[in-house]
Amino acid sequence: MNKKTKWILWGVFLIFLIVYPLVFGIYYTNVFVTFTIAALFSVSVNMLLGFTGFLSFGHAMFFGAGAYGTAIALAHIKGLPLLISVFIGFMSAVLLALILAPLVVRLSVTAFAMIHMAFGMLMYTLALKLRNITGGEDGIGGFPIPSFGVPGIFSIDMTDPTNFYYFAMAIIGFTLWILWFITKTPFGCLMVGIRDNAKRIDYLGFKLPQTKGVVYLIAGGCCGIAGSIFALFQNLISAYELHIMHSFTPIMMIMVGGVGSYFGPILGAGIFTMLGELTTRYTERVELVIGLILIAVIMYFPLGCIGFYHYLKTKYLKRKAA
Amino acid sequence: MNILETKEVSHDFRGLWALRNVNLQIEKGERHAIIGPNGAGKTTLFNVITGTYVPSRGKVFFKGKDVTKAKPHDMVRLGMGRSFQITSTFPRLTAFENIRMAVLSKRGIRFNLFQKVDKMKSITEETDAILKRINLDGERDLPASALSYGKNRSLEISMALSTDPEIVMLDEPTAGMSRDETHTAVELVRRLTEGKTTVIIEHDMDVVFSLADRITVLHHGEILAVGAPKEIGENQAVKDAYLGEMEV
Amino acid sequence: MDATMAMYVAQGLHGLAYGMLLFLVASGLTLIFGMMGILTLAHAAFFMLAAYFGFQVLQITQNFWMALIVAPVAVGILGVLCERFLIRKAHVMGHIGELILTVGVALVIMDAVKAIWGTESLYLKVPEYLQGLVSIGGLEYPIYRLFIIGMALLLLIILALILYKTRLGLIVRAAVSDADMVNALGVNVPLVFMLVFGVGTWMAGVAGVAIAPILTVFPGLADQMGMDAYIIVVVGGFGSLSGAFLVSIIFGLLSSYGVQFISQLAPVLMFIFMAIVLIIKPAGIFGERED
Structure with a gap:
């Protein structure tokens, strides 16, 4: 694919994003926002899992930190600008990551996964128990959603689903672009190196814990942005979003879409958003379905859809060559 | 002048002494081979020097600095490169990306999140030059896991050298190679380590005698003899140790 | 004994x-991890499944002892099947694939349980x-809890005897400290794996049935x-049984005294304990291996 077609494709995609709410209506516009939030969440987690080789069963806590950060700030501070509220969500998640990082960066893969599960459960319990801060099971809802704009010059109402859609697309798109860019930098090389052979990275003169720590902050912070947008979108955040099932969701999306690639998790998020629309209509056994999908993917399609696509492609090319 | 020195280094694994009072002295610019029967403690000595372990007793000095407690990345930053007996490349990365990792380290590029690595021309050029020098330019874009054993070994060795260290520690560079491959690898080592201090663990005596300026013989974790290849070849204690344990 | 002392x-x-029961669950995990390097996240689900099986067996036979024997064995067999047909065949991304796979198994079990038995609490009646x-000595204490302590101790002793007095135990211990050694011993490794997985799951099952009358199902x-x-x-340190034992007892005591004195924060205590240990020693208290 040459540069020109690439730009044209991106242009087409941009136009699609712009017309989407006008064509598909409010319901599907909201579905799309849900999808992009899930996509950002998964891509962030995949920075750890797919690129650096670290599995976490607790990243819902960073999503939650972002969401609660934004929600609490908006509920308590009058006239807080929209972007600042998102930034507060982002910083809450980064802060949580900063606290945990020194503890977790030296752990082995298994211990890392387990500790996150434990901390995830802890955060869930705290969110339920610390009622006066988090609102317990009811969560925090009905906080004011600020308009987007410059006071006195212009102001866009964010309670309007279409307006919010454009706002969410801008923030999430920008964050996704940053994450994609990071994978292309020398630091991105380093991440993949840690995944492939951490010992050698150490013997090439890179400091492992510090490097992992930076990835950890980036992943955590971006989960926080996803959470922050979620809180604004739903105008509600409750302890449920911190539940361990919510930590499994991105892992599943990553596995189904393709753990080895940047775009796999986005594809996975898309598939699950669609499946979610379908399964909730026909069955209550969501966990059962998720469990079976996880087993099937690990057993038969370890590299997910993208991996399966590459497999088919090489097979096709071989047959063509023969 | 000694660039690398260990003083009375001992190391034990749960009561099992792998090294006992080892005083190793490496002169600047020499090629120094460490030989000894299996289990003599050669790799343990490497691990102690390169920062994998802190020795139970004794001290390690590099360029006159006490580096006993230094970590592997500290040693690399001080100017030491190391290759491994069991090939330790990045299996899913291409040959190019493997070498590039070392080049990035050499340039001190560690936390650059603001530039696309593909657009950093001088890095690409330097990496390609290295690939060409080790005859891997044909396999530039193949993942390391798809390379032949010999080529993967070349990659392993040259990664240790691509950080441009003052001293290289090569742990059995010809391990598991065929005769032809060994020959190529020795030539490669000779070419790449020109003018650098080199410490090499080796089993193949032909390789040792053709490469090394000086040899240290380890036996049961202790230094048995040090000297030029000719002296070592005539040393009775060394002959006994080898006849007793190796030729069986 | 005065009242405070008695308390x-x-x-x-x-x-x-509680610590003893925890150890029954954790020792199975530790053995499996030490042997195969896999932390099976389905373990807790098997533990719970055993409690449901126990309830079902009790319903049918009206005999608590049958429940205590049959349910763990059934769960143990399920564990063996899970190892043989799923975990053994998952080879992707090292331990990450296995971890995710066992999460899948756990989710299926947990949801299947809800589908079959519903979400209501079920009661297991112990014999009179x-x-x-x-x-x-003046302290009134529930017999059943003493029974649990005794039973767990008995199992522990049997486990210790098997580990330290039999050839199988030797193999398992060797494998826990050095996986390559087992291959050198010329043992049918897959069979030993399956056995260890089965026994580990079985022990979790025993704990599941034993705790059911106290906590309900x-x-x-x-x-x-x-x-x-x-x-x-x-x-406790991956693969270290003594570490698991020590921490199990500490956790048991932490949680019971914790509930007594700072009930709000009791769940947090363990996390603080964990954080402190891991800051000082990332491989765990008795941990040496890191994989």
């Missing part, structure tokens, strides 16, 4: 009983001679205890 002792015994209180049963068991394995 202290009673809480201590409570903690001991295990009900009620017994008086020891409900879908959330796996959450607290399972989580504690996983933390124990991490904190």
Whole structure:
């Protein structure tokens, strides 16, 4: 694919994003926002899992930190600008990551996964128990959603689903672009190196814990942005979003879409958003379905859809060559 | 002048002494081979020097600095490169990306999140030059896991050298190679380590005698003899140790 | 014994009983991890499943002992099948694939349980001679909890005897400290793996049935205890049985005294303990391996 077609494709995609709410209506516009939030969440987690080789069963806590950060700030501070509220969500998640990082960066893969599960459960319990801060099971809802704009010059109402859609697309798109860019930098090389052979990275003169720590902050912070947008979108955040099932969701999306690639998790998020629309209509056994999908993917399609696509492609090319 | 020195280094694994009072002295610019029967403690000595372990007793000095407690990345930053007996490349990365990792380290590029690595021309050029020098330019874009054993070994060795260290520690560079491959690898080592201090663990005596300026013989974790290849070849204690344990 | 003292002792015994059960769950995990390098996240689900099986067996046979024997064995067999047909065949991304796979198994079990038995709490009745209180030196204490402590001790002794007195035990211990050694011993490794997985799951099953009369059987049963068991394995040091034992007892006591004095923060205590240990020693208290 040459540069020109690439730009044209991106242009087409941009136009699609712009017309989407006008064509598909409010319901599907909201579905799309849900999808992009899930996509950002998964891509962030995949920075750890797919690129650096670290599995976490607790990243819902960073999503939650972002969401609660934004929600609490908006509920308590009058006239807080929209972007600042998102930034507060982002910083809450980064802060949580900063606290945990020194503890977790030296752990082995298994211990890392387990500790996150434990901390995830802890955060869930705290969110339920610390009622006066988090609102317990009811969560925090009905906080004011600020308009987007410059006071006195212009102001866009964010309670309007279409307006919010454009706002969410801008923030999430920008964050996704940053994450994609990071994978292309020398630091991105380093991440993949840690995944492939951490010992050698150490013997090439890179400091492992510090490097992992930076990835950890980036992943955590971006989960926080996803959470922050979620809180604004739903105008509600409750302890449920911190539940361990919510930590499994991105892992599943990553596995189904393709753990080895940047775009796999986005594809996975898309598939699950669609499946979610379908399964909730026909069955209550969501966990059962998720469990079976996880087993099937690990057993038969370890590299997910993208991996399966590459497999088919090489097979096709071989047959063509023969 | 000694660039690398260990003083009375001992190391034990749960009561099992792998090294006992080892005083190793490496002169600047020499090629120094460490030989000894299996289990003599050669790799343990490497691990102690390169920062994998802190020795139970004794001290390690590099360029006159006490580096006993230094970590592997500290040693690399001080100017030491190391290759491994069991090939330790990045299996899913291409040959190019493997070498590039070392080049990035050499340039001190560690936390650059603001530039696309593909657009950093001088890095690409330097990496390609290295690939060409080790005859891997044909396999530039193949993942390391798809390379032949010999080529993967070349990659392993040259990664240790691509950080441009003052001293290289090569742990059995010809391990598991065929005769032809060994020959190529020795030539490669000779070419790449020109003018650098080199410490090499080796089993193949032909390789040792053709490469090394000086040899240290380890036996049961202790230094048995040090000297030029000719002296070592005539040393009775060394002959006994080898006849007793190796030729069986 | 005055009232305060009695309370202290009673809480201590409570903690001991809980710690013992925790160790039954955690030791299975530790053995499996030590042997195969896999932390099976389905363990807590098997633990819970055993409680449901126990309930079902009790319904049918009206015999508590049958429940205590049959249900863990059934779960053990399920564990073996899971190892043989799923875990053994998952080879992707090292341990990450196995971890995710066992999460899948756990989710299926937990949801299947809800589908079959519903979400209501179910009660397991123990025989009359295990009900009620017994008086020891002025302290009134439930017989059943003493029974649990005794049974767990008995299992522990049997486990220790097998590990330290038999050839199988030798193989397992060798494998835990050095996986390559087993291959050198010329043993049918897959068979030993399957056996260890089965026994580990069985022990979790015993704990599941044993705790059911105290906590009742409900879908959330796996959450607290399972989580504690996983933390124990991490904190005690992967693959270290003595580490698992020590931390199990500490956790048992922490939780019982914790509930007594700072009930709000009791769940947090263990996390603080875990954090402190891991800051000082990332491989866990008795941990040496890191994989």
